Amino acid sequence: MKRISNRSLSTWARRCQLIGRRTASTSTSTDADVIVIGGGHAGCEAATASARCGSRTMLLTHKWTTIGEMSCNPSFGGIGKGHLVREVDALDGVCARICDKAAITYQALNRSHGAAVLGLRAQIDRQLYKQHMQNEIGSTPNLQVVEGEVDEILVESQLEGPRVKGVRLADGKVIRSKCVVITTGTFLGAEIFLGPERIKSGRMGDKSSTELSRSFSKLGFALGRLRTGTPPRIYKDSIDFSQFQAMAPDKEPIPFSFMTEQIWLPPEQQLPTYVGYTNQEVRKRAETHLHENEHVREETRGPRYCPSFEAKIIRFPQLDHRLFLEHEGLDSPLIYPQGMSMSFKPEVQLEVMRAIPGLEKIEFSQPGYGVQYDFVDPRQLKKSLETKKIEGLFLAGQINGTTGYEEAAAQGVLAGINAAARANQTGALLLSRTNSYLGVLVDDLASLGTNEPYRMFTSRAECRLHLRPDNADLRLTQLGRKHGAVGDVRWKKFTEEARDLDRLRELLKGISMPRNKWTNVLKREFKSNGKYVSAYEMLHRHSLTFEELKEFCQEEMKPLLEKKKLEERLRIEASYSLNHERHMQKVAEIEREASVELAEDMDYRQMEGLSEECAEKLCEVRPLNLAAASRVPGITPEALVVILRHIRRAAIAEHNKKASNG
DSSP states (O other): OOOBOGGGHHHHHHHOEETTEEOOOOOSSOSEEEEEEOOSHHHHHHHHHHHHTTOOEEEEESOGGGTTOOOSOSEEEOTTHHHHHHHHHHTTOSHHHHHHHHEEEEOOBOGGGOGGGOBOEEEEOHHHHHHHHHHHHHTOTTEEEEEOOEEEEEEEEETTEEEEEEEEETTSOEEEEEEEEEOOTTOBTOEEEETTEEESEEETTEEOBHHHHHHHHHTTOOEEEEEEEEOOEEEGGGOOGGGSEEEOOOSSOOOSOTTOSSOSSOGGGSOOEEEEEOOHHHHHHHHHTGGGOHHHHSOOBOOSSSOOHHHHHHHOTTSOOEEEEEESOSSOSEEEEETOOOOSOHHHHHHHHTTSTTOTTOOEEEOOEEEEEEEEOGGGBOTTSBBSSSBTEEEOSGGGTBOSHHHHHHHHHHHHHHHHHHHTTOOOOOOOTTTOHHHHHHHHHHHHOOSSOBOOOGGGOTTTTTSOGGGHHHHHHHHHHHTTOSOHHHHHHHHHHHHHHHHHHHHHHHOEEEHHHHHHHHTOOOOOOSOEEEHHHHHHHSOOOHHHHGGGSOGGGGGGGGOHHHHHHHHHHHHTGGGHHHHHHHHHHHHHHHHSBOOTTOOGGGOTTOOHHHHHHHHHHOOSBHHHHHTSTTOOHHHHHHHHHHHHHHHHHHHHHHHHHO
16 A cells, blocks of 8 residues: 655645545545544544545554554453444444454453453454554555644634634645544643653654644643553563463453454464562552652543552552563563553663562563643533534544543544544434443543543443443444445344344244243253243253254254354343343433433532532533433432422423513
8 A cells, every 4th residue: 555645645635546546536625525633543443434434534644654553551352341342343343353363362351240241351462453454444445544743623614613624734734624533542742751751752752742732722622631651561581470370361262353253363372461469569669769750740630440550559558469461462572561550760660670579580672651641621522522612523532531442442433434424414323321332431421521531341331231242233233334334244244143143032932831841851950830931031041052942943943053153142132131121211211311401501509409519510520411410420319309400490480481471
């Protein structure tokens, strides 16, 4: 694939060179339908989603070689995060398929807690992932990559309000478009912290997007400041692994993508993870140098659930903290020490890490460092991830205050689909809390905002028993197809599997007999009470297998019973079927609450019966509806009743006023 520098932009604008072939430009008014800024996880998903939807898409990035870079831990998934990856895949996103081409260790979390909270997770080969992602980007029709630095968002005034019209690059070149998706990650106004040193950068060796941050301020967006960090990278051959506990890969790996039929790397060839602990000597060495660490002294909020080592010893000084040694690739000489993010001076980091048993002789390939960056208050977004202030401008990823590859990728695919929809003047894809974790994520951000890097957990979803990894395609793929985001290959596979599931479900529910008869037929002991039980119920209650069901089936159905994947999916579905009615009641309740809108200028301090603490929190967050208010930490059910009472009184007063005037 040919890459384009700033110098050849005018040539591209005239010729509109598409991936793998050349075609004449069909537009004189814009250089692209959608511009995506940033080649990280959000940017890659946004660009490919927009292109899949048929929009002429341009991915603008500082360097082609950093597209698909895993800046921090080379891993995907986790509790809640794995759900997001499956949902991205259900919308025909790319990260799940690419993870399955580059995974070197599958270790699913929460296996014993049920399928609803199963945390799909895999360690990824950093270089393989980047290689496959760049191949994906380079072979996507309608998608063009341009190397350049964006300094300014260009906006034009219209009767309906301001609308984006393109971007200006650092060298002064202007690129025009109908929509712009900004996915700058941690690069917006970013600084790296290394001991007392501060460097203008969003990642070691890469430039900060300083001018773009100023452009947001000039346009009137409210910005905040967050921080994150990364640990040092350790040479593998300098570690004594005998001092750590090995964690073997899963014997039965669970892939991320619904399209993956077979894991590329057999379990016996996958690499283990190693677990160890810090000690009080490690803490003492770190505490000696805390006063030198400017990153820690800053008041900027860091990630609560993935804190730096400095934050751990400040908050929990008496604890020995766990760390994981994870491989950066099959052939990589480096180990990633998860849990040891730090920003001390390099020599101090080495001193601290060498106090851990097994790491006494380690050498670094690079030290850890802290990053501080700007983010846009996500309460300025619509549920489509388009900004309320400027039509056609979309934001996705850490620029919205989130943390992690998974949250970024999920926002990216949604923003890309909706940017294409806006460019094509079609309806937006709007997800809800009741049909997806992505809907939960967007609703939390747009309704409540955040003052710390937002991380997805299963506990954030009210309908988590329904929003499972196994049914993400049944929940979202048809929606994605409706909006043009799901390609023919996936759609064919999905419709065939959905049809087979329907046929098997009907078959299983149609086979029903008393438990004593099940005992006689299957030669297995079941508690006999004369009650009729369907094969669908037996599937999960008594681990009935498809093999045992064959004698009850017509000949044409027997091939379906050979499909182990379908058997597992139906077993999971059946096990949660009793919760379905309860789930539907919860959905109705959430929708009722969400329909009660709260005015942005509502004066909570004047509400009789509302505590000062609740009033203060509500004034700070400014939730847009009652459902969002219920999720504000510290807001009690009594407070919600006070708000409802206030709204009803106001509605009655308004009604009486109109009646008297009429």
